[in-house]
Each structure stands twice: as structure tokens, then as C-alpha cells.
Amino acid sequence: MKLYDMRVAPNPRRVRIFLAEKGIEVPRVEINIRAGENLEPGFLAVNPRGVLPTLQLDDGTVIDESTAICRYFEALQPDPPLLGTTPLDIALIECWNRRIEFDGGQPLVDAFRNSYPPYADRAVPGRSGVAAIPALVERGRARLGEFFTVIDARLRDSEFVAGPTFSLADITLLCIADFARALKLTVPEGIPDFLRWHATVSARPSAQA
Ligand SMILES: N[C@@H](CCC(=O)N[C@@H](CS)C(=O)NCC(=O)O)C(=O)O
Numbered sequence: 341m342k343l344y345d346m347r348v349a350p351n352p353r354r355v356r357i358f359l360a361e362k363g364i365e366v367p368r369v370e371i372n373i374r375a376g377e378n379l380e381p382g383f384l385a386v387n388p389r390g391v392l393p394t395l396q397l398d399d400g401t402v403i404d405e406s407t408a409i410c411r412y413f414e415a416l417q418p419d420p421p422l423l424g425t426t427p428l429d430i431a432l433i434e435c436w437n438r439r440i441e442f443d444g445g446q447p448l449v450d451a452f453r454n455s456y457p458p459y460a461d462r463a464v465p466g467r468s469g470v471a472a473i474p475a476l477v478e479r480g481r482a483r484l485g486e487f488f489t490v491i492d493a494r495l496r497d498s499e500f501v502a503g504p505t506f507s508l509a510d511i512t513l514l515c516i517a518d519f520a521r522a523l524k525l526t527v528p529e530g531i532p533d534f535l536r537w538h539a540t541v542s543a544r545p546s547a548q549a
Contacts, residue, residue, distance in 0.1 A: 343368050343409075344386065344394040350445075350519040351406045352393040353549070357511045358410045360546035362417050366395075374458070379467060390467035407437060410508055422508050429503060436502040436509035444487045444516045451480030451525050484520060485528050492531035499537075506541070514541050 343359075343366045345352045359366060371377045371392055378390045387394045387404050394404045395412070403409050414423045424430035453463045454472040463472040491513065494501065501509040517538060521527055527534075541547060 341366055341398055342396045344371050344383065344392055344396065345369065346371055346373050346392050348522075349373060349392060350448075350515040351391075353515045353518075354406045354508075354511050355393045355395075355409050356549035357514070357546045358422060358508060359413065360549035361420060361422060361506075361511075361544075362413060364413060364417060384467065388467065391465050406512075407441075407508070422506070422511070424502075424507065429505075429507075433502040433507045433509050437507075437512050440491075440501070440509060440512045440516060443490070444484065444513065447480040447483035447487060448516055448520050448523075448525065449480070450476040451484060452523055454480070481525060484525055488517075488528050488531055488534060492534040495533035495537045500541075501537075506544070510537075510541050514538070514547065 343352075343355065345356065345368045347370065371383055373392065377383060378392060384390055386396055387402055389404055391404055393406055393409060394402055395409045396402050403412055411423065414421070418425075422433075424433045449465070453459045453465075454474055454476040460472050461469055464470040491501070498504070500506050501513055517527060517534075
């Protein structure tokens, strides 16, 4: 088994944190997206989509969606559970994880990739060749700001995003929030519950993964 990874990219980090929480070690292969290594023939032979993270099993099977990779490891090793154990927990974690991907992750991608000159013809991750649309930058920033405000309100009533226990939804949110901050994109002021949550999850050893 091999995990094709990139240290500073948010989606690969989701999988690394998930694995660290479970104490699972998988051999990693570092691929530099900025240098275009994910679009070179060597990696495209593994994953023609050209995206990370990519998990390649020993029989050659490839799983190339972060949540799917996490589900695979959750099924292999259920403890500690990060995707819920009761029907309600499972549904709420799925619900928040998808909301964070769509309402936080997509605006982040829009704001970043449509403004970063080296990605002028790489506005969509992977082997797309899609041209940037500069108008999406402001919309992405505005949606991201609104997203953090909604998340702050949620965290006023809930210790973790999906409920009283840490889950994949927290991992997804942490990776998006830290990437947004690294890019100096909007994380609004005056969101104390988000900041309380951020300090708590950042203190977990897995956050260093
Ligand atoms: N939906 C995918 C998104 C994967 C994705 O967008 N990965 C980025 C790195 S964070 C990537 O592969 N980018 C390749 C590129 O920029 O060409 C997932 O959740 O794993």
C-alpha cells in the first residue's frame, strides 16, 4: 500500500490526520503539485485524474477521494471511530463533512486557484486544463467569510463540529481553515467559538501530521 501525498496540501493532510488519530502508518510518496509532478507521466500512470491524496493498494486498486480513503481505513480499523457509530452520529458527521467540503472547501478553491498566476490554466485540481475565472475570486472570499461565521455559530452549541466527539468533519474543517489562513484568505475576526475549537483541535498530536 502507498499513499501519494503532499505535505502542504489540505486534502492530503486530512488523510494524514485521520491515519494519525488511528495510529496507522502507510508508506508515503511525496508529489509536488506546485512543480506539476502530479501531471507528469509517472504519477498519471498511477492516477490519470492527477489528484492527491491517492491511495494505491497492493493489488493496484486506486482510491482518490479523501473521504473514501478515510472510510476505507475506518472499515479496516474502527477504533477510535471517526465516522460515527450510531445511525444518527454517522448521518451528522456525513452531513457536516459534506457541508464543510462544499461551503468551505469549494469557495477556498475558487478564491485561491482563480487568483494564483501559475494556475491560470489549472483552475480545477488535477488534469483538467480549465482556465481561471478571476470573477470567482471575490465570490469565493465572500462565501468563505460567510462559511466561517456559520461554523462559529454551530460551535457555540457544540464542542466539535458534528457533535460531542471529534470526527472527520473536524479534520476537514481544520485543514480548510489552516490552508485559508496560510493563503491569507478571509477568516473573519470576532468568531470566538471557532477560535476555541481551533485551539482544541490544533493541540491534538495528529494536527502535526
Ligand atoms: N475531492 C478530492 C479533492 C482532491 C484535491 O483537490 N486535491 C488537490 C490537493 S489539495 C490536488 O490534487 N490538486 C492537484 C492540482 O492542483 O493539480 C478529495 O477530497 O480528495
